[in-house]
Amino acid sequence: MKTSRATVERNRERLLQTASAQVRKRGIEGLKVADLMRECGLTHGGFGTYFDSKEDLVAQACAATLQRQSERIGRAVATGSFQAELLGLFERYLSQQNRDHPEGACLFPSLAGDMPRQPQSVRAIFTTGLKDYLAGMQALLGGDEAEAMTVMSTLVGAMVLSRAVDDVAYSDRLLEAVQERLTEVHAADGSPS
Template sequence: MRTSREQVAANRENIVASAGRQFRRRGFDGVTIADVMKAAGLTHGGFYGYFDSKEALEAVVCARGTADSVAAVDAAAADGTGDGGADAAPALERFVRDYVSAAHRDMPEDGCTVGALARDAGRSPVEIQRAFASGVTGMAEALTRLRNLDTAEPEQGSAPDFAALSTMIGALTLARAVAEADPALSETILRTAREHIT
């Protein structure tokens, strides 16, 4: 029985989404094609009907994930004018509070691809690094837009905020690295990073 084009597209999306969650949780090397296909509810042998290799899937996941990370910062900026309600904190502060948090630390599969897979990207082929370069630049630019919402006189043409982005991702990475061994240190890393940025 032939699979319809719509079903092929839906299966491919399911594979990408399943792989993204698993890669963010366990890294590229910690996930096999069999793991991805099982999570997607498909057979292992069917993988090559959708992707030429695991690296090709990794590249698609990274491109999609980094674009989603940029979109999340832009969404925070779009919501950043606020309504003066219960959470009237500045837009950047609200975003950083959510990003550099214990919840994000503990659930990388539901979080930012850039924060979860930066280490893996550094060891990956150039096409994956290109996706990360685009995502890193986009996130830094979006953070600048977010910061400018909180400024009475925003700077025109402000440089991408790589310092804030580096602090956020570095804090998340370090907090994850020590979370089980030293929970108090992990919390301190997150808290001091939030304070430093905002």
């Protein structure tokens, strides 16, 4: 029995969302195609219906996730409430929830360490996604590209370190300290003081 195009597209979207969550939680090497297909209720043999290879799956999953992240920051820019959006971003990004549940959090801290070992196609998608996200961050920061790069690097670095340490209290303090400092620096008008 042939599967309808609509069903194929729904399955493909579910595979992309599940793969995205898995790579953010386990890293790219932790993504196992057989496990992914089983989790989505599909057979391993049907993988080729949806993707050319694991690399293709990872590239498309990253692209879809990064597009959603860029759209989210674009909506924040569209509100015109730059300071409130920026301070809210710091609070959400540097939360214990994001630290403890990377599968639902930003892709950058989860995959930045994997990227140097990935094929050019995947790295190019990551680079484009980062540039797009930084453009939104830059808009929130009054057009200051260097400050956007600094803030983004601070957010990602803090999240990477908070996930890496084995002391939860220390991890909490790290997240709190970075959030407090970023908030202090940007509280006046949404741009660096």
